[in-house]
Amino acid sequence: DAKTTQPPSMDCAEGRAANLPCNHSTISGNEYVYWYRQIHSQGPQYIIHGLKNNETNEMASLIITEDRKSSTLILPHATLRDTAVYYCIVLSFYTGANSKLTFGKGITLSVRP
Amino acid sequence: GAVVSQHPSWVICKSGTSVKIECRSLDFQATTMFWYRQFPKQSLMLMATSNEGSKATYEQGVEKDKFLINHASLTLSTLTVTSAHPEDSSFYICSAREPRYQETQYFGPGTRLLVL
Numbered sequence: 179d180a181k182t183t184q185p186p187s188m189d190c191a192e193g194r195a196a197n198l199p200c201n202h203s204t205i206s207g208n209e210y211v212y213w214y215r216q217i218h219s220q221g222p223q224y225i226i227h228g229l230k231n232n233e234t235n236e237m238a239s240l241i242i243t244e245d246r247k248s249s250t251l252i253l254p255h256a257t258l259r260d261t262a263v264y265y266c267i268v269l270s271f272y273t274g275a276n277s278k279l280t281f282g283k284g285i286t287l288s289v290r291p
Numbered sequence: 292g293a294v295v296s297q298h299p300s301w302v303i304c305k306s307g308t309s310v311k312i313e314c315r316s317l318d319f320q321a322t323t324m325f326w327y328r329q330f331p332k333q334s335l336m337l338m339a340t341s342n343e344g345s346k347a348t349y350e351q352g353v354e355k356d357k358f359l360i361n362h363a364s365l366t367l368s369t370l371t372v373t374s375a376h377p378e379d380s381s382f383y384i385c386s387a388r389e390p391r392y393q394e395t396q397y398f399g400p401g402t403r404l405l406v407l
Binding site: 214220223227277284 | 295297334336340382386395396397401403
């Protein structure tokens with residue numbers, strides 16, 4: 179699976195949009211981009227995933243560049259409860275039933291009042 | 292989204308004893324589940340892949356005889372830490388692959404193990 183790079187940390191003001199970048203320049207055509215987050219002392223929470231089209235759900239939006247080498251997770255109105263470590267992971271299903279999520283260091287988002 | 296539970300949420304045991312952790316998919320059937328371990332201020336490390344009805348696949352460096360995994364049904368996988376030692380103290384997290392949502396993995400809340 180391709181590797182991803184994320185800045186180590188960022189912060190934003192409560193109520194503002196949080197834009198979390200991720201680079202995955204070696205992504206291949208059959209690999210999806212997944213985002214998870216982990217709030218302190220909890221299991222990771224699935225946020226969203228996409229292949230090449232932009233995606234939106236009740237939690238966030240995922241913007242993938244046309245060349246698919248980078249993406250941005252957007253939390254439209256950040257709250258204090260969004261403070262967490264956010265992981266960007268690329269994953270292929272062509273490795274079969276045992277395709278595995280590999281967690282890097284992620285980006286720590288701090289939402290300030 | 293799909294719900295995965297773990298039990299217990301935390302456990303304290305004496306060195307040399309065995310501890311069993313359960314992982315359940317509550318509203319879906321999961322042929323594949325995963326077990327991770329997380330040490331303080333570190334990221335999640337995959338320990339093993341658990342497939343229903345077959346032997347688990349362990350990651351390199353994980354002792355299969357120490358971390359016994361049983362995936363006896365489509366909704367339950369168990370991890371048993373045998374002869375636990377203080378260095379096994381960690382946060383253990385399971386995930387289950389949900390086939391209805393493009394095989395997306397959903398995670399349990401984790402089990403904190405402290406070995407004295």
